[in-house]
Amino acid sequence: MSQAFMKAVKERRSFYGLSKEQIVSQARIQEIVDDAVKYSPTAFNSQSARVVVLLAEQSDKLWNITKETLRKIVPEDRFASTEERINGFSSGYGTILFFEDQSVVEEMQMQFALYADNFPIWSNQSSAMLQFVIWTAFVQEGLGASLQHYNPLIDQEVVKEWGLPAQWKLIAQMPFGKPTSTPGEKAIYSVSERVKYFT
Structure with a gap:
């Protein structure tokens, strides 16, 4: 296993301080995302x-949708902290939306009925791997990112705004950009309590 890969894995953290300054070209962002989608593993x-x-501006639009959706359900006296958090995500250069196509999941359930109950689980696991690949690749480019989950609150508005298929289920949102702050120390629990080896 290459040291560069493990270094990137160790450095992948949640960055909440972001700026809109473009430090990676759109072409490189597209290359990372396209390769991750093509080569991340999926069940069957x-x-x-x-x-x-x-x-x-498209990313800003997403976070405005999120903010206004939350404004309707978060008590007014507690909304200031919510708004500050959303503004932090909006301060980045872009956002990646991760979906799973439910028509594909349903087709797999029909094709392989014996495993039908597992396909929604495997679908989520595949999405998590894709998220991790992109997040880690971004670290290697000097980008900061975090993973957010405002679904299903914003699902209908997102599908409507960008004209997406109704079968696409929103899984997560990843705001990213140039880091403007450093994450704090990460607590890591004892590996000996989390991993067992049998030889």
Whole structure:
């Protein structure tokens, strides 16, 4: 295993301080996302992942949708902290939306009925691997990112705004950009309590 890969894995953290300064070209961002979608593993090679990349004003639009959706349900006296958090995500250069195409999942359930109950689980696991690949690749480019989950609250608005298929289920949102702050120390629990070896 290359040292560069493990270094990137160790350095992948949640960066909440971001700026809109473009430090990676759009072409490179597209190359990372396209390769991650093509080569991240999926159960039965189902390739159910769908990704939407929102840059600049399009990303701002997503976080405005999120903010206004939350404004309707968060008590007014507690909204200031929510708004500050959302503004932090909006301060980045872009946002990646991760979806899973439910029509693919349902087709796999029909094709392989014996495993039908597992395909939604495997779909989520595949999405998580894709998220990790992109997140880690971004670290190697000097980008900061975090993973957010405002679904299903914003699902309908997102599908409507960008004209996406109704079968695409929103899984997560990844705001990214140039890091403007450093994450704090990460607590790591004892590996001896989490891993067992038998020889």
